[in-house]
Amino acid sequence: MEKSQEETKETATAVSNDAYFETIQSRKKLSASLQETLTAAFATIPVSSFPQVPGGKVIEILAETSVSDAVKVLSECNILSAPVTNPEKAYSNDWRERYLGIIDYSAIILWVLEGAELAAVALSASSATAAGIGAGAVGAIGAMALGATGPGAVAGLAVATAGAAVAGGLVVEKGVAKDAPTAASQLGDDFYRVILQEEPFKSTKVKEIVKSFRSTPFLPVSTESNMLTVLLLLSKYRMRNVPVIEPGKAIMKNFITQSAVVRGLEGCRGRDWFDAIAAHPISDLGLPFMSSDQVVSINSSELILEAFKRMKDNHIGGLPVVEGPKKKIIGNLSMRDIRYLLLKPDLFSNFRHLTVSDFMKTVASTSHEAGKVMPPITCKTNSTLGDVVHSLASKLVHRIYVVDGEEDEVIGVITLRDVISCFIYEPPNYFDDYLGFSAEELLKR
Template identity: 85%
Template sequence: METSQEKDMEKETTVSYDAYFEKIQSRKKLPVSLQETLTAAFARIPVSSFPQVPGGKGVIEISAETSISDAVKVLSECNILSAPVTDPDKADSSDWKDRYLGIIDYSAIILWVLEGAELAAVALSASSATAAGVGAGAMGALGAVALGTTGPVAVAGLAAAAVGAAVAGGVAVDKGMGKDAPTAASELGDDFYKVILQEEPFKSTKVREIIESFRSTPFLPVSTESNMLMVLLLLSKYRMRNVPVIEPGNAFMKNFITQSAVVRGLEGCRGRDWFDAIASHPITDLGLPFMSHDQVVSIDSNELILEAFKRMKDNQIGGLPVVEGQRKKIVGNLSIRDIRYLLLKPDLFSNFRHLTVNDFMKTVASMVQEVGKVMPAITCKTNSTLGDIIYSLASKAVHRIYVVSEEEEVVIGVITLRDVISCFIYEPPNYFDDYLGCSAKELLKR
């Protein structure tokens, strides 16, 4: 049964969906006839016609029995932010609801890892007697540190197990180490990293164990027989980052349509009349940026990297601009994808409690040689066209562009993949009800 708090959260989310799309429609300076024609055209395009995931390997899936550390490696090596999770016990099921448990992504993993890290540090900084009885005290301490309060009961179990792992691995509980989590974490150094990802129980903790508690997006497949308007609405108005595609009568995933893939597809339509009729407009004609300067969530380069990722989690965003000085001039961009360097590099992780955003970016830039892996902030001006924005998003493989002032490079807005997709469509009245027999809100609750 839903609690009153859950109902309030659901109502708030629904209002935010509607408010976002109403703002877009009210600010577009496009002929209504063009928008209606284009929306109707997308409604006639079958999902099956959308290009398959690149690379020729099909959809990358992760078994629920995969360890967290191996899941990080899979996401990093494939250069993807998320992947569907399969239940090996239901591999032969013809129902996708049984075969797939959801989607695992970096935001879920980093939240789990950092919460476990903080709890382990709290426990290890206490006396041996206190450490042996980790529970409510550790949870209380966690609420006081940068990550904020958490809900999943499983975290308490992880904390107790982390203490056992640390002691078994020879990491002594030193009463003189200091009585706070930051001190403990910094003193543990590389051994602390080993406790989190290389020793038990973290090495053997499975994706299955965190996917429900740390889910950041619903798992909502569409059929290959569905149309692209449904997909575009889910990716834009309803804020899904990816839409799985399943063939009717077959539980196996056929495709995985992301916001990035759609924007790349739009870029491929350059030169066609319908695309150019919209893309040639300056972004102000489309009401962009929808997010105003006072809504932009940023991080100062001197703040801690832990705070940056916490801020992304709290605001449910995938990245934020790095700023400096009193005028908050933009000097870089931090993405949730960059968290992989914290998880894969012990020398970074061992000092994560004291690592600043600036030092983190410098270290990562010096480590990475591949072109395009670490990108500076991509910016535009208010006189840029929508076509300029789409080209930059597609060619540079980024998820957001920061709109800056003409002279001082101060961020005055953000344009996301979601925003760009929203410019090309609107939602016909009762669309999901008429097409599927249920509303989009009911779908997202599944």
């Protein structure tokens, strides 16, 4: 019997996870005894000993919060994600009832891009002259984003778009708009009107995004669990964050992220075990875990929405901005940059022609002195792991780009996940023995 798409995806993920760690282990030039010692040590450190989030309280977002308000919370608190709580189960002692999942920028990007792609469906299905999308079309788009994604909804969207024709508008030929960047380009300023100002998008709730665009499982660990479990989940098993729950209670006690772990590692500088690994050049550790032709990048002259689409399609949190045939790096874009489009659309009124370069310059003019674009964080192949950890921790970034030659050609990327993986490995049958089932099964739950 043939596997379903979901089963195939889960199998591919499991294989990818195993291949990831096998690649790391085969390319490392560290002593096995040091690796075993560190892995055993982390297995004895309780999760409760890990430093609390700033302020000592986890930022939570109510399920009924609008997407725009959620983006404001993430931006103001300078966080990438937050757990979403169900107000109807606020006093439940079961975390499965109290928490619906996690809202993060990756889910928001998927929501925005689907909105644009749904608009593209309508534009492609209609040869009408349209200056914008009428209320009927907005309603149809909203219905699809909220779950009504059947053929009827698509047909309703196309009809509504055709009905929105007004004189003097933009002529949209059938079959032209096929993806999010094209749709947004053709919609121009109406893209923002649809996504941010019109109903039901304007009041779309966080709970709908969590249901439809879950990019990471909500998988809490107990305060009595050990740090090896957390480190494996954050590295090998691709989780960006791990919620911490006190046994028998549903209130979240901590929220451990990849970034927090790397900052914790930086704080261990000076200890023998850290310095023994940190002194190694990244090449001794097999970093970066890719070839130069596997680096996903964006040219500075391409449209900004294409950059976010590329992140979505490749399941990555950021990408280098390059110029020229040598792919000289000039900047960096990350998923969190979507907040500028959502919170300050007035800065990008010329959206249909907004390039990555213009986007970075406009953001810089509101964020940095003299409007200078912040330089990308880079390292060389002979940099040490300690150098990389310091850059990631001190600059509060999630990736560092490996460059080569005088032209600063991008030849690789090192992420927080990669750094964490350098300190540990997964003992045989670890999750089977510790939890009673495999990590792959754990992530399906």
